[in-house]
Amino acid sequence: MRYKALVISGKGRGKRIGFPTINMEIPDGLGATHGIYAGWLYVEQKRYPAAVHYGPVPTFHELAPTLEAYVLDATLPQVPCEVELELVTHIRDVKTFLGSEELAVQIASDVEEVREILKSHKL
Helix, strand or coil, X not given: CEEEEEEECCCCHHHHCCCCCEEECCCCCCCCCCEEXXXXXXXXXXXXXXXXXXXXXXXXXXXXXXXXEEECCCCCCCCCCEEEEEEEEEEECCCCCCCHHHHHHHHHXXXXXXXXXXXXXXX
16 A cells, blocks of 8 residues: 655754655554564656665654655655555664664664565565
């Protein structure tokens, strides 16, 4: 199922650790559990593979859930105003890390897992 979501400003932490994300308002009806997902991000009819975080950000002491996507192997020409998001597979729960370096190592591992999962989900 695809969800339309408005793009919002983030805090820039992903960019600082090498994984810039597109931050989104959490769409109504998003029935997902908190965690990290392999998914697709649709921008103006183009589909991009993405590692998606949905939930709190305990490493930075933020309990309110956020929704953000790191686009794999592509750079968007500009930040869109709206996207569509499709969650394919939950790969892990949200975890607390000791800091940005430990988080970046885990994200790199997540990205490789997402890449492998989405290879078998291409149209």
